Amino acid sequence: MLKYLARRLSATLLVITLVSMSVFGIFAVLPMDPAALTCGKACSAPVIEANRHRLGLDVPVTVQYGRFVKGLFVGRDFGEGAAKFHCPAPAFGYSYNRHECVTTLVAEAFPVTLSLAVGAFVLWLSVGVSLGILAARKRNEWQDRAATAFVLVGTSLPTFISGLLILLFVALKFNLINPIEMGRWVSPLEDPVAWFRTFIFPWIVLALLYAATYTRFTRSNVIETSSEDYIRTARAKGLNERDILRKHTLRAALAPIVTLAGLDFAGLLGGAIITEGIFNLPGLGRLSIRAVLRDYDLPTILATTILAAVFVVVANLLVDILYAYIDPRVRVAS
Amino acid sequence: MADVVLTEETQEIAQRTPKQIAWGRFKRNKVGVFAGYATLFFLACSILAPLITRAFGVDNHTIYSGVLNEFAMPKGAWGGVSWQHPLGIEPGVGRDVFALLLYGSQLSFLVAFISTFASIAIGMLIGIATGYFKGKVDASVGRFADFLLSFPGTFMIIALSLPLVQRVEATGIAHDNAARILVLVIFLVFFGWTGFYRLVRSQTMSLRERDFVMAAQAMGASSWRIIVKELLPNLWPTAIVFISLSLPGYIAAEATFSFLGVGVQAPASTFGLVLSDAVGYWRDDPAYLLIPCTILIAIVLSLNLLGDAIRDALDPKAGR
Numbered sequence: 001m002l003k004y005l006a007r008r009l010s011a012t013l014l015v016i017t018l019v020s021m022s023v024f025g026i027f028a029v030l031p032m033d034p035a036a037l038t039c040g041k042a043c044s045a046p047v048i049e050a051n052r053h054r055l056g057l058d059v060p061v062t063v064q065y066g067r068f069v070k071g072l073f074v075g076r077d078f079g080e081g082a083a084k085f086h087c088p089a090p091a092f093g094y095s096y097n098r099h100e101c102v103t104t105l106v107a108e109a110f111p112v113t114l115s116l117a118v119g120a121f122v123l124w125l126s127v128g129v130s131l132g133i134l135a136a137r138k139r140n141e142w143q144d145r146a147a148t149a150f151v152l153v154g155t156s157l158p159t160f161i162s163g164l165l166i167l168l169f170v171a172l173k174f175n176l177i178n179p180i181e182m183g184r185w186v187s188p189l190e191d192p193v194a195w196f197r198t199f200i201f202p203w204i205v206l207a208l209l210y211a212a213t214y215t216r217f218t219r220s221n222v223i224e225t226s227s228e229d230y231i232r233t234a235r236a237k238g239l240n241e242r243d244i245l246r247k248h249t250l251r252a253a254l255a256p257i258v259t260l261a262g263l264d265f266a267g268l269l270g271g272a273i274i275t276e277g278i279f280n281l282p283g284l285g286r287l288s289i290r291a292v293l294r295d296y297d298l299p300t301i302l303a304t305t306i307l308a309a310v311f312v313v314v315a316n317l318l319v320d321i322l323y324a325y326i327d328p329r330v331r332v333a334s
Numbered sequence: 335m336a337d338v339v340l341t342e343e344t345q346e347i348a349q350r351t352p353k354q355i356a357w358g359r360f361k362r363n364k365v366g367v368f369a370g371y372a373t374l375f376f377l378a379c380s381i382l383a384p385l386i387t388r389a390f391g392v393d394n395h396t397i398y399s400g401v402l403n404e405f406a407m408p409k410g411a412w413g414g415v416s417w418q419h420p421l422g423i424e425p426g427v428g429r430d431v432f433a434l435l436l437y438g439s440q441l442s443f444l445v446a447f448i449s450t451f452a453s454i455a456i457g458m459l460i461g462i463a464t465g466y467f468k469g470k471v472d473a474s475v476g477r478f479a480d481f482l483l484s485f486p487g488t489f490m491i492i493a494l495s496l497p498l499v500q501r502v503e504a505t506g507i508a509h510d511n512a513a514r515i516l517v518l519v520i521f522l523v524f525f526g527w528t529g530f531y532r533l534v535r536s537q538t539m540s541l542r543e544r545d546f547v548m549a550a551q552a553m554g555a556s557s558w559r560i561i562v563k564e565l566l567p568n569l570w571p572t573a574i575v576f577i578s579l580s581l582p583g584y585i586a587a588e589a590t591f592s593f594l595g596v597g598v599q600a601p602a603s604t605f606g607l608v609l610s611d612a613v614g615y616w617r618d619d620p621a622y623l624l625i626p627c628t629i630l631i632a633i634v635l636s637l638n639l640l641g642d643a644i645r646d647a648l649d650p651k652a653g654r
Contacts, residue, residue: 019484026490030497152642156635158586160593161627164609168616168623270486274590285489292493293595301493308486316484 004324012317019309021065027302028061054079055096055298068093068302092307093299095291102303105287109271112185113283116276117268119199120206125261128211129254132218137245139223147215154212163205163278171201182280202279206272210264217260221253228252255326259319266315270308284308356571359647366643372636380443383436392419394433395601405618413621424611425619431608435626438604439633445515445597446584449522450577456527458573461534462561466542472535479528487525495521495596511598518597522587530576537572541565571648578641582634589630605630 035052052058056067056078067076071091078085078094087094087101095102135147171177181198188195225231226249234244271285280286288304291297350358360366379386387393398419403409413422413431421432464472495517502513541547542565550560591597592606600607605626612623 015481015484018481023485026494030494030501152635152638156582156586156631156638158590158630158634160590160606161609161631164613164623165627168613169620267486271489273488273492274594277594288489289492289594292496296496305486305489305493308489309484312484312486 001324005321008317008320012313015313016310019313020069020306023302023305023309024061024065024068027298027305028064051096092303095297095300097295097297098300102299105300106284106303106307108185109282109284109287111187112281113269113271113276113285115188115195115199116202116206116272116281116283117265119203120210120268120272121261121265123203124207124210124214127207128214129218129257131211132215133222133245133250135215135219136222136226144219147219151212151216154208154215157208159205159209159274160278162208163202163275166201166205167278177201179280183282185282198281202272202275202281205278206268206275214257214260217257218253221256222249225249225253255323258322258326262315262319262322263312266311267308269311271304356647360643363643363646365639366646369636369639369643372632373640376439376633376636377443379436380439383433383440387430387433387436390418390420390432392430392433394429394437394603396430397428398423398430399428407615407618408622413619413625415621415625421625422621424608425615425622426611431622431625434603434608435605435629438602438608441515441598441602441604442585442588442633445519445522445588446581448519449526449584449587450580452519452523453526453580454530454573454577456523457530458534458569460527461531462538462565462569464531465535465538466557466561466565468539475531476535479531482525482528485525487521491518491521491525491591492594492596511602514597514599518588518591522584526580526584530573530580533572533576534569537569538565541568575641575645575648578637578644582637582641585630585637586634 033048035048035055035057049058056064059067070076071087071089071093073089075089076087076091076094078087085094085101087103090103092102092106094100095105098105131147131150135144138144172179177197181194186194186198231244231248234248239248269284271283271288273285273289275281276283276285277289284304284307288301288308291300291304407425408423410416413425415422419430419432421430421435423429424431424434460475464475495514498517498520499513502517503509507513508516542560547560547564550564555563588597589604589606589609592604593610594606595610598604598607608626609623609630612619612626616623
């Protein structure tokens with residue numbers, strides 16, 4: 001097991017390095033010039049060059065990457081002389097448009113995205129899995145049909161449509177949310193009611209999409225597992241249905257959901273662009289989309305893209321370890 | 335042991351080809367048949383947009399006068415729905431929503447069809463090649479596909495589309511909306527081919543161990559012949575199911591990206607563009623938001639239902 005862990009861990013570090021390098025490379029070869037965007041229309045070539053130097057974009061991309069990595073571990077100074085600005089480690093860069101260390105911006109946005117992801121995760125997992133089990137148990141009865149209809153609606157509604165409909169025609173129409181409150185981060189420790197009110201509709205929107213997938217997945221897994229020989233054996237030896245479901249069927253049927261859930265959750269941690277955008281939640285998704293659409297703030301774009309990828313890669317590792325723990329065959333096979 | 339009793343139905347099945355069996359199964363699925371007709375209806379409307387708009391006496395660029403009131407809102411109930419303008423009037427400008435959506439659906443279907451078929455073609459090619467020949471290439475392609483999964487695809491598309499559109503325009507291959515559509519399709523395919531590739535690869539790996547492939551190999555058939563004559567015919571059902579379930583996803587994706595401002599821009603119109611415009615009017619003219627929403631949902635829903643029915647017909651065991 002230790003050997004397995006060590007190998008997976010080193011592979012993950014390699015992937016993280018490769019991902020961050022490719023993100024750097026992709027954004028470096030693009031013809032977008034962030035230095036030219038730092039000043040308005042009355043820009044002159046010397047000013048752009050000075051800004052390019054200030055942004056650290058006048059050196060080859062490999063040197064830029066080296067500085068970026070170094071900044072992550074020991075912090076980094078941006079600018080020179082009186083305009084010098086220090087970002088302590090881990091420094092993701094300095095946003096000249098917002099005059100802030102990118103790490104600060106990310107740290108401000110992360111609790112919002114985390115709240116959104118955790119709440120939606122709990123909601124979709126509980127609804128999706130229980131609906132899936134119900135549908136599998138009551139196969140071809142009305143409960144099953146209702147679950148199928150739910151799956152169809154959930155998978156057919158693009159997030160921006162369900163988000164818009166719920167925001168405009170439920171939340172705003174009946175004054176259930178305060179639009180100004182949505183734009184600020186409210187900690188659940190300070191004001192749990194406001195926190196809940198802010199997030200309940202975004203949770204529903206996100207959960208609607210994911211719960212549908214999980215319902216379908218759980219339903220087909222439970223049905224498939226129920227026809228296994230060992231379930232028949234359990235029934236033959238006289239176990240009651242409740243124990244069969246809990247101890248035998250669900251254990252096998254729900255194991256693959258660990259993988260799915262881990263990756264979906266990690267994907268959300270990188271920012272739910274559409275949901276955060278529609279509900280104006282100041283999370284990572286809104287931070288990154290604004291960085292693109294407002295001023296092409298390259299340090300912020302790089303940081304959020306790399307972070308989102310790192311979340312997924314790390315979740316992959318955790319899910320694999322967890323899976324090796326749940327299912328011993330994985331350890332042996334590797 | 336009871337004797338095998340051939341019922342009327344099994345006898346009937348025994349005389350039919352797999353294609354006929356699947357078709358028969360599909361025809362019995364009433365929801366699926368209805369979804370099929372609905373899909374055909376939407377597709378026909380989209381293709382025949384020029385004829386239909388002419389029949390209604392409207393088009394998608396005329397700014398109609400006298401249809402908006404002094405607040406630039408459509409006159410009449412339900413966003414100005416009338417015999418002349420069946421789906422109402424665009425507030426603020428005064429174009430006909432019916433014509434806007436008909437022409438917009440052409441773009442949506444175009445993006446969805448090209449993306450789907452390109453993803454399928456690439457996934458099929460790479461999936462068969464890696465699944466059949468295995469080896470080092472297979473391992474590295476697999477790693478690359480896993481690697482792609484870790485990127486935040488939606489965000490990368492948004493962040494990279496503006497600079498890439500500029501680059502495409504600089505080369506002179508395409509301009510304006512053509513360039514935007516091209517870039518969007520390239521991105522959708524780039525992040526979308528891996529799903530079908532995985533499916534084809536695993537199916538190819540199991541098919542190549544089957545007796546009929548071994549028999550062909552024993553008779554000295556070339557790899558090319560085995561792939562084209564033995565493997566491909568067995569992979570078509572998977573491809574058809576995947577196509578029918580991917581199309582609604584790409585329609586929704588196109589709408590989402592144009593809603594976010596990536597992809598086609600005005601004066602062209604797609605569902606996403608109309609909806610992002612409609613958000614500004616939701617209190618005064620909710621019909622302008624709800625009508626396109628309903629139609630888009632109807633299109634995606636009927637494509638999904640059709641896809642489910644096709645899957646059930648071709649592979650009755652899967653997912654049910």
